[in-house]
Amino acid sequence: MSLSQSLQQKLLQKLSPQQIQLMKLLQVPTAILEERIKEEMEENPALEQGEEGHDDEFEPDVVDETKEDEFEKDGSEDDYDQIDISDYVHEGDDEVGDYRLKDDNYPEADENRTIPHKVETSFIELMMQQLGMLTISDEKKRVAEQLIGSLDDDGYLRREIGSIIDDLAFRQNIETDEEELSELLLQIQQFDPPGVGARNLQECLLLQLERKMDQGQPVQLALKVLEKYFDEFTKKHYEKILRGLGIDDDE
Structure with missing residues (x-):
């Protein structure tokens, strides 16, 4: 209807x-x-026609219920x-x-309307996906997984290499050494985002600049500053840096 x-x-x-x-x-x-x-x-014939002028004789009709x-x-x-x-x-x-x-x-x-949920990949999942693309043995992959699991939320590796070696030996019964761990760490440091796996701020900045080496002399100059004058850079002693590099403000 x-x-x-x-x-x-x-x-x-x-x-x-x-x-x-x-x-x-x-x-x-x-x-x-x-x-x-x-x-x-x-x-x-019982009906009568009322005449004009007899308003006083008019009475309202009462409805018989x-x-x-x-x-x-x-x-x-x-x-x-x-x-x-x-x-x-x-x-x-x-x-x-x-x-x-x-x-x-x-x-x-x-x-029936459903709200779509945004699917986000966690930091660890992103690292594991990139690890899966490396051609390494299963044992080395387990060592690399231990390294990735040791990264903090900022992507830094703040734990000592020796502590990670001990964890692998006691918890997973995997024997490794500092050289093997350092080699795997270098591979992880090539993952995205740039700077991941760094052990301090200086190394993090250097890893990021190394991805931009194709941009020429300015990047190479920045690398020298971070490698040789990092303390002066953090303290904003720019004049000392300029004198040490033998350059002026324009450069």
Whole structure:
């Protein structure tokens, strides 16, 4: 059932037979209404036509509840169907359609709508993925996994190499040495992001600059500063650095 039909049915249910008769009379032109009154008076002599100027004799009609009940019982349902309420409602479901078009107002769609979750790869997972691309033995891979597991949240390796060697020996029964561990660490330091696996800030900056060697002399000069004058650099002793390198401010 459309919105207009449903509203029409509700309005009709609220109209009494007297209201229906009144609405029908209001729709009749005055001339035709007077003609009908004359016809009723001719057919029913008991009716009398009131004269103008006798307002003091006019008394409001008192509705007899018994007659009203009889009228309601005898009233035909056809009277309800003759009322045109098209002026009060719009045909069709346009209003419902407009509602649905605004902000996707579909209850079922709202219930079934799922919120996509962003899948993020953790730092350790990223390291393990890159480790899987290396061509090394299974034993060396286990050693490299121990190194990756020893990295902190910032990607630094702050643990001593000797401590990692001990962990491998006691927990995984893997014998290794500092040389093998250092070689694997150099491979891990080539992973992304640049600087991962560094043991301090100086090494981290150097690893990042080494990825930019193709950018020419400025990068090479920066590497010299970090390698030879890192302490002066952190303390902002730039004049001392310039004198040591034999360059001026422009360079």
